[in-house]
Amino acid sequence: MSKVASKIEAKDYSISDVLSNKKYTIDYFQREFKWQQRHIEQLIADLETSFNLNYDETHERQEVANYNSYYLGPIVLSNKDGKKSVIDGQQRLTSLTILLIYLNNLQKEQPHKVNLDALIYSETYGQKSFNLDVPERKHCLDALYSNGNYEIKDKDDETVKNITERYFDIVELFPDELKGKALPFFIDWLTQNVVLVVITAYSDDNAYTIFETMNDRGLNLTPSEMLKGYLLSKVRTSEQRDQINAVWKKEIKGIHELWNEADISFFQSWLRAKYALTIRPGKIGAANEDFEKIGTRFHTWVKDNNDKITLQNPNDFYEFVNTNMIFFMKVFTKIYQAREYFTIGLEHLYYAQHWGFASSLADPLLLAAIGLNDNEETIDKKLNLVARFIETFAVYRGANYRNFSQSSIRYTMYNLVLELRDKSVQEVGNILAQKLQDIEENLNGLLRLGMHMQNKHFIKFLLSRITSHIELKSGKSTNFVTYFHNPGGKPFEIEHIWADKMQYHDDEFTQVHEFNEMRNRLGDLILLPRGTNQSFGADRYEKKLPHYIKENLLAQSLNTVCYERNPNFLNYVNQSGLPFKAHDQYKKEDLNERQNLYKQISEEIWSLDFFRTID
Known part of the structure; x- marks a missing residue:
């Protein structure tokens, strides 16, 4: 292998540096785009939170240069004969391309526009091609870029279907607060202050070795594993530690049958539902509180908030895993199975999955009212009631052409979590009925709906x-x-x-x-x-x-x-x-x-x- 072919480079670049007038192919073994709504939801929530830490509406745009940077993760490229192929990271790059297309469409009516064209496509001899150059996607991306819509066809593959659906997830989830005066500031920050570490190999062999190493070996501990380590350290006897360790492995393995990172979503939802007390106000620049901290570093939040979880002695830590975690993990699994398969008695979970709001808001609501002593019948009634509320709330908004982006309803729904916590079936029903009566929208909007x-x-x-x-x-x-x-x-x-x-x-x-x-x-x-x-x-x-x-x-x-x-x-x-x-x-x-x-x-x-x- 030549000296050049054996070379490996790693450097951090802004999104603008990575995408502007660049051309990438995607390796055959990771051709499909597989991200789901939960991935887009997390991406937008993370970007919004990081941007709002610095944004002030009194700022001039040049002040964005001093905003904090946000690390989006690594990508691995193979650079052979001057042609760059994405070996790892196409999920992230494809999602960024879809987000940039949406932002470009969103700013069409804005007085101050940021030129995003070079980050989305390049043009040679009058021929436009997207910077992620995959021919099977071009017709879909063309339609989304030109008019913000694409009709999925029978012949379309999984990637085209997912790209289209994720685009409309962005339409639904993108925060209202970032659509007005803040939009050019956010676009500047996204393209210049959000960074990727680009690892470039000059031979396919080295590129695949890097890919395998990142995905199979030497991975950092996940937040769930760090939480386990902390909890185990607080259990008194080695016998209890061994038992908790075995239980943990079994339950995490089971919940991973839902999807690979389901344990992360579970802990975020459970801790928010049952233990979080404080919420960041909706105003820009406000500090993160319990609900937000659990979303980013729940393992650290547990360590810092033993009092809120009533973890006072070694037996409390033991029961926290052996009783509480197991119980709520089973409820969480029930929720996701009913969302996947239509189930009588839990049918509103299925409905709300297809017309509801983001799972980061819905899941804590669903778990909040559930008590450790509830039997299966009571659990099902509470879940169906809350799911019915989520569905009805979303229908009211949709009937009146109202967006229900995560940011626009987050504060309301997190406060509702506190109201529902450990309530009876009757109390849950009364609270939710009153909430629906009190909101501005109702079904009268259907008389005008088109x-x-x-x-x-x-x-x-x-x-x-x-x-x-x-x-x-x-x-x-x-x-x-x-x-x-x-x-x-x-x-x-x-x-x-x-x-x-x-x-x-x-x-x-x-x-x-x-x-x-x-x-x-x-x-x-x-x-x-x-x-x-x-x-x-x-x-x-x-x-x-x-x-x-x-x-x-x-x-x-x-x-x-x-x-x-x-x-x-x-x-x-x-x-x-x-x-x-x-x-x-x-x-x-x-x-x-x-x-x-x-x-x-x-x-x-x-x-x-x-x-x-x-x-």
Whole structure:
């Protein structure tokens, strides 16, 4: 091996240095982008917290140069014949690219823009290519960069799907406080003060050796392992230490079946739920308190806060692991299993997973009310109540075009954790019902709700809940999963009742924008299996109507045939008093009536009576 080929370099660089007018390929063995929402959530929370330690709205932008730096981690590159390949770190670099695309779109309406183009793509002879040069991703990144939206296709691979979903996670999670005057300051800080350590090898062999060493050997202790070491040191006898060590290994191994870093999320959620007392106020520059410190260094927080956890003697440390930790780890596992698989009695955990808020807020809320002496029935009732609150809160916000980024609701939800802590089922229900009554938003927003590029996920969630609800009430066996995922069958898609042809409605519209706004209203939307809507989607309503009787009950209810010899559905309509009716034609008035029907069904689905009838 030549002297150059054997060389290894390591140096810290800003994000701007790493990405500006650079070109990287990605090695075949780590081609897929696999980050999930929790990774993006943690990244944004860490960046926001670090930035806010220095930001002051009275600052001039040049003062950002004196802000603290933030270390994002290492990346490993192979530099062979002048071509750089990412051996380790593509998850981080891909996520940064998506974040930069979002920030670039966000600042389009800002008076002061930061030029981010060179960090996202480079151009040669008029041909644009992204700095992470992977051909399979280009069409997706092009769409996100150009208009902030991409429609996932059947042929798209896992990476394209994840890139699209993570982009919309950023849309939902990015803090409102950073979208106004602070935005150019944050972009400056992100690109110039956030650093990566770039390890460059000049041969593939050396690059792979570095990759293996970083991932298999010599790893630093995790916060969980450091917490274990501290707790074990406080147990009196070697017999107890051996027992706790064995228990720890077994339980951590079990929770890792959820995902590799599930133990980190568990300890953050459990300690916040049961022991944290103080919260950082929402104002910029405020010092971190219990909730924030647990999120960054929970092992240190436990060591510094024995009094809050009532760890006063060796037996307390023993019971903390052998009783408390094991109990709450089982509840945490139950939560994540119910989020993954639709479970009767815990169904709102599944719903809230698909329309709720960040797990760093949701998980402490869910664990807060659980007591060590609660039986399984009580645990399930409390979890379903809190999950129902999370879902309802998120639906209220979505119905009114309101963002629920982590930062905008964090202070409220952490305070709610304190209110729910160790309460009874009835107390939990009363507290949550009152919270929902007190918030500004409600379901009246559904009367104005329409679909746009950024809320299609919510619209599909809403239609899936409405469709499955009326079918369940009418004795059918379908459920939310059928319409939101439909595993094993054709996926359902949002169908416009009106075709995209204004000439069909020239008696009511003269302006295209008015027609498009009305056509995208909730009252013009139903769910149909993929392929069905394409087959007659361009037809007039009168021609579509006979086809609807073959589809789900929400679609059928447009047709008069649905109201003939359909006793279960008719009984439901009579008992509920909902204003179902057939529509032989579909004018603006019909659409408004239908929108009102959807709103009233939603009021039945998310009735606050749910919180008061749990005993």
